[in-house]
Amino acid sequence: MIKLKFNKKKLFLFIMLLSTIMAISSSKWLSAWLAMEINLMNTIPFIYETKNKKMSEKIMIYFLTQVMASVLMLTTILTLSNFDINMFSKLILSASMMIKLGMPPFHMWMPEMLNKLNWNVTLIMLTIQKINPLFILNQLIEQNMILTIMMIMSSTLGSIMGINQLSLNKIMAFSSMNHMSWMIMCMMNSSNLWMKYFLIYFIINLTLCIFFNENKLFYINQMNMKMNFSLKMTTMLMMLNLGGLPPLPGFYLKWMSIESMMNFDYLYMILLIMLLSSMVTLLFYMRLMIMSALLSTTTQKFNKILINKKYYLIMMTNMIMPMFILN
Numbered sequence: 001m002i003k004l005k006f007n008k009k010k011l012f013l014f015i016m017l018l019s020t021i022m023a024i025s026s027s028k029w030l031s032a033w034l035a036m037e038i039n040l041m042n043t044i045p046f047i048y049e050t051k052n053k054k055m056s057e058k059i060m061i062y063f064l065t066q067v068m069a070s071v072l073m074l075t076t077i078l079t080l081s082n083f084d085i086n087m088f089s090k091l092i093l094s095a096s097m098m099i100k101l102g103m104p105p106f107h108m109w110m111p112e113m114l115n116k117l118n119w120n121v122t123l124i125m126l127t128i129q130k131i132n133p134l135f136i137l138n139q140l141i142e143q144n145m146i147l148t149i150m151m152i153m154s155s156t157l158g159s160i161m162g163i164n165q166l167s168l169n170k171i172m173a174f175s176s177m178n179h180m181s182w183m184i185m186c187m188m189n190s191s192n193l194w195m196k197y198f199l200i201y202f203i204i205n206l207t208l209c210i211f212f213n214e215n216k217l218f219y220i221n222q223m224n225m226k227m228n229f230s231l232k233m234t235t236m237l238m239m240l241n242l243g244g245l246p247p248l249p250g251f252y253l254k255w256m257s258i259e260s261m262m263n264f265d266y267l268y269m270i271l272l273i274m275l276l277s278s279m280v281t282l283l284f285y286m287r288l289m290i291m292s293a294l295l296s297t298t299t300q301k302f303n304k305i306l307i308n309k310k311y312y313l314i315m316m317t318n319m320i321m322p323m324f325i326l327n
Contacts, residue, residue: 016042023132029077065109069099097133104153111173119213155181159280189260243285
């Protein structure tokens with residue numbers, strides 16, 4: 001029975017990846033919409049892994065939100081005259097993609113749904129489920145005032161609303177909003193830089209979710225429980241890498257994004273706002289570090305520091321792999 005369940009999960013994941021490839025390579029809007037619907041239906045079994053009332057509520061929140069975005073997208077596609085996309089249609093399609101991405105002002109469903117979810121499912125929601133909307137949004141991207149306002153809202157709200165959170169899942173969700181604003185900014189200036197950004201963001205989230213899943217961490221106050229010195233240092237480096245603190249690889253990623261923005265004079269004020277928002281995100285990353293690094297535990301061993309090979313591999317993947325992608 002256990003083996004059968006595992007094979008089913010692998011099948012759903014395989015179909016999800018195939019639908020992602022279908023959406024990326026599709027040349028028609030209707031086929032891209034169909035691929036996103038297949039992706040949606042294959043994500044629900046992962047969320048409903050444990051059958052209880054809370055999981056049922058999370059599935060309904062996720063399903064209804066995604067269906068609303070899909071209906072908005074499908075209606076816009078079917079009402080296009082001669083399949084020519086005008087400015088209004090681009091705005092509607094962009095809004096539907098932002099609903100799927102969980103970006104402000106359409107973000108309220110995402111933190112509540114991700115709260116107390118399994119870290120494997122959280123990784124899928126934060127990375128794989130964002131590939132299709134990002135590729136479609138890249139086809140629609142234009143430098144307009146509405147998109148700029150949404151980008152600023154995503155950067156500021158994603159950083160400010162994460163300060164007062166105690167759940168690690170919610171913190172990762174608000175951190176994702178902030179990173180989405182940087183990816184959209186990269187789309188506005190360069191067609192390939194946002195792909196590098198997303199790939200490095202995927203690697204960092206992968207290592208963090210594996211680490212949290214291995215140690216069964218879901219809240220900030222658990223960061224100090226049963227963690228020796230090596231685990232604390234690993235957590236600190238990975239979180240600061242996600243925040244983009246120099247000289248870690250996450251900083252070089254934002255450095256490249258800032259360099260691309262410097263070519264446009266009218267984006268200087270937006271750049272300043274996003275930099276200040278990134279400083280605020282470092283604030284709630286440092287809150288995690290206070291619980292894990294500054295408080296004492298009974299498992300600390302300063303005389304004999306041993307790093308588990310598994311955590312050493314996770315940390316090296318988090319630090320070294322992004323440098324190869326940037327080069």
